[in-house]
Amino acid sequence: MEAETLALAQEIDFSLWGLYARATIIVKLVMWMLVIAxxxxxxxxxxxxxxxxxxxxxxxAxxxxxxxxxxxxELFDEIGPEPSGRSERIFAAGMMEWRRSHRNDGGLIAGxxxxxxxxxxxxxxxxxxxxQSGLQILATIGSTTPxxxxxxTVWGIMNAFIEIAEQQNTSLAVVAPGIAEALLATGLGLLAAIPAVIFYNKLSSDSDRIVGSYEAFADEFATILSRQLDS
Structure with missing residues (x-):
């Protein structure tokens, strides 16, 4: 009996494509969702x-x-009011307001x-x-795909038990395919979630540092303009 069971198990295709092909339509949809995610x-x-x-x-630069x-x-005249660089756009925003704040007689408008x-x-x-656009999508993928x-997996295992009950057979040849294809869904979920979580944390940190540098530059630039106002 054991030799017959092992022979049947060896005939089963346990490749990724074989597991996908045997899966139910619900499990296949789940797999496609995870691959797309x-x-x-x-x-x-x-x-x-x-x-x-x-x-x-x-x-x-x-x-x-x-x-x-x-x-x-002169720097503002070179880059123009709509430059391509992000730091340049922050500088341009401050310079445009600086120039708008001058009256025709050369004086400065209050405030x-x-x-x-x-x-x-x-x-x-x-x-x-x-x-930061798109980072929330990474967070959502990382938290939901598992x-x-x-x-x-639960759906696949449920169907595996239903098949066991219908065939009234608990041999490896009956149990293994259903369990394997069910666990494939969990594996795909982790495959999507792990990189999403890792890179979400890294990219969020990188974004915070870049924005922090913009804020530091804006403070320094405002200080320079404030000195000119005071003088």
């Missing part, structure tokens, strides 16, 4: 890594220009410092929103 997570991860690398490079001693008005700070804060908020995979 995994690709979605990796697309966000790759996009953010490229975006953050470019943001850091642009910020470093602009910092060198800003602290090179070049007059701020210029507060308006310049608000203008740069709004610019930072816009950059922050763009930098449970989606577990649902597929």
């Amino acid at each position: 995994s690709f979605w997570a990796w697309s966000i991860i790759i996009q953010k890594i490229i975006l953050y690398r470019k943001a850091r490079a642009d910020a470093a 602009f910092d060198r220009r800003f602290w090179s001693g070049e007059p701020l008005d 210029a410092t507060a308006r310049i700070d608000r203008s740069m804060d709004v610019a930072i908020s816009k950059e922050t929103e763009e930098l 449970f989606i995979g577990l649902f597929g």
